Amino acid sequence: MLNIEIDGRQLQAEEGEMLIEVADRAGIYIPRFCYHKHLSVAANCRMCLVEVEKAPKPLPACATPVTDGMKVFSRSELAMDAQKGTMEFLLINHPLDCPICDQGGECELQDLAVGYGGDRSRYTEEKRVVRDPDLGPLVATEMTRCIHCTRCVRFGQEISGIREMGATGRGEHTTIGTYVQHAIGSELSGNIIDLCPVGALTSKPFKFAARSWEMADVASVAPHDCAGSSIRIQTLRGKVERVLPLENNDINETWLSDRDRFSYTAVNSGERLTVPRIRKKGEWQETDWATALQSVADGLLQNVAKQGADKLAGIISPTSTLEEFYLFQKLLRGLGSNNIDHRLKLADSRDDGRWASAPALGMPIKELESLDFVLLIGCNLRKEQPILNHRLRKAVLAGADVAVINPYDYEFNYPLSVRAVSSPSGMLQSVANIIRLLSDKLGHDVPEDVIPWMDPTRINQQHRALADRFADRNSKSALILGQLAWLHEEGAILRSMAKTLADMAGVSLGFLPEANGVAAWQAGCTPFSEQDKGLSVADMDAAEIKTWLLFGVEPELDAAHGGQLLAALNDADIVVAITAFASAGESYADVQLPAAMFAENAGTFVNCEGAAQTLSAATTPPGDAREGWKILRALAGYLDLPGFDFDTVSAIAAAVDAAGAPSPGYGMGSLSGYAKTEHAGGENLERIRDSLIYRGDAILRRCEPLQRTTDNPPPAARINPQQASRLGLEQDAKVKLMVDETSVETPVVLDQRVPEGCVFLPIGYLETAALPGSASVRLVRS
Amino acid sequence: MNQVLSQSVRDAITRELQKYPAEQQQSAVMAALRFVQEENNWISREAMDAIAEVLGLQPIQVYEVATFYSMYRLQPGGKHQINVCTNVSCMLCGSSEVISHLQDRLGIETGQTTADGRFSLNEVECLGACGGAPMLQLDRDYHENLTPETLDALLEGLD
């Protein structure tokens, strides 16, 4: 501990700390532009100059390490003169366009100009003008305003890991940009809007929408991934205008993914459903709540009486709240059905009985930073969970190594120590081979049940490297299964093997739940209950379900087995869709009940580390739309179900028997009872499924700005170029993809990242939604 | 490896890389840019991208270096580059006459290239030869104590 004095106050500081950090901690404000606590020190703006005793000239507080006994004056004449001088230079080239600048009111330059700027300019020469680069649909540019602090450049280098912005030219001619036309592709790109101290980088979707001071501000949680980032939702006269990160050092620090930042645009989408609708003789008719609820209740009761409750099923979006999950399952169980699920990405439910508690990360998000080794299986962490990935990236920069076993060669923003890319069935073989190598190394018996999947002749260098890494007991390691593992057609086998491997190696096994999935488990939105086991989402299609209750979902686009569910929904007697969007389920639903969505409803969000946070309503839903829990409560009333008399969300939350922090409670990893499937070759390709970052839920698919980013390619069947030439296919060739009798058409894209023998076809596209989910598809030229 | 860079440039970069430790390969960027310019007379976008790929950099990092230094030519220019110093010493000793003489003789302004593609005329800052002011650099050579006559003689001898 060092003792220093700033402006007469005695303060304590750590060795190596910069002056500005100590001042910030003590609440002493030193003006700054380029300094940011999560970025490296550039010391290029000189706004933070302060006087230091015995120093001959003012020193930059952001780049001056403290020394014992240092005496600092941040507001002495020398300091103020230096700061004013810097300010005058910065303003020389800055346009006086504050009235038409979106940053106005929250501009660090504007604020400091008030404090340190002159009231008139002495500069009469020409000002510089800079051309604006087009950075894509999210970030608007006005580079004449740039003060060259390089925060955005350092962000690319240090945080997002892809250096896209740069400072080209020199001196007066320096410009910040991409130099060549280039839409920025980082999933964290929106953060440069917050970082930019001036109006050079602003939000495109928010352009000219409101002034910062006239908006109301509500703290909430972003619902699209399992991190549950803390956010501020800002509204003007009831309209959601913008979402900003709320600092939360346990979860998102000061950052926010683009997905969470811009998903609010769907709240204002023209597709919102504002009145209940009933389909009569094929025509949609608007109606009032009483009529709609009565007809839903009648329909449900009649069908249950006629066909039995086992022909009734409910699917709820994992982005819903704990309270909605609870009432949803209570309603269905009240009607006698256990066919309840939220796990839309689940393709293989054979291991349903093994879960002791919710799939979860198994450690605090923060702790990812301190791991030495992580193996990701079936996980494109960077796009799946941008905030978790950022933590892991920090670990890598500190020396950790991250390896992947993936069915598609995804690009990461850090180096991977092992990149084992193979077909989905090859992934099983890889894990099995690693188990074999590791058992040899540790002197264990090779687990019998895994033997069928092992192929000692195909053990490769990557398997050896991973086994060696797991054998190293001195490192803090983890094994994490991601979305591609849920979407894996033989996911139960993959999970079981991962469990065997993790146990053998003595490392933590984590799963990345879908969005608010942990809350869904806690609230009972899974098909298992104490008494009985119902059907999981992966099995509902085969059971001739005739009555469906859908909550915030579009199963044909959300689910691993979307094609099967679409067929079942088309075939159903009654489909009730509680939805925020008129277009959701429009083709197969019989009744649509207009629901609130995120930003309009309150509730609880439990993230993958088990932290419960509160979602708040920043505004009211449009028209007659109502909060989900109120709709479910009202419907229960029409159904005469007892136990729904809750008046507030907190009363519902209190009723949920929330077991403490979830541990990844996966039972033993035995594979007895599972058979190895052989995958045919030729025209039959193994299907690789993923759900792309901006197509994962009904809300995201209606965010127009996100839909226009480079992360949202048009639908296509991606195959390896060698594979394509063997099949006689060229880029953009139209092909037919077939599973049994069903086929869809789509163009081919040649892609080196797809392993041979496979076709990469993500879910979430209307054009290919009809194709049933399966391990393999037949691909022929159409 | 990519095809934009010639074999000799790639060899030169490989040799250059040996001067730097493995994690500092990006240090070769300046030399790499110079090799390309020496061979092609200028550095294209494609060449910068190729250098980025070879050195494991993001393209923008190469653009930053290339645009920072005025001696990297990012546009095609004349076969001969005439760089006239117009900094203080040269200015006091008559660099403006040197410039106007060259402008008249070549029929171009500074910053331009003759129609036949033979000469580019540039103004540059101090080249560290103030003792011989006014001076210019023709391609790789310095020429000092210039007069209209020595300038004419200089240009006459060129192809």
Ligand code: SF4
């Ligand atoms: S664009 Fe903004 S963040 Fe980037 S250098 Fe300029 S002022 Fe700084």
Ligand code: FES
């Ligand atoms: S904040 Fe210290 S120099 Fe910019």
Ligand code: FES
């Ligand atoms: S001023 Fe011309 S060489 Fe120095």
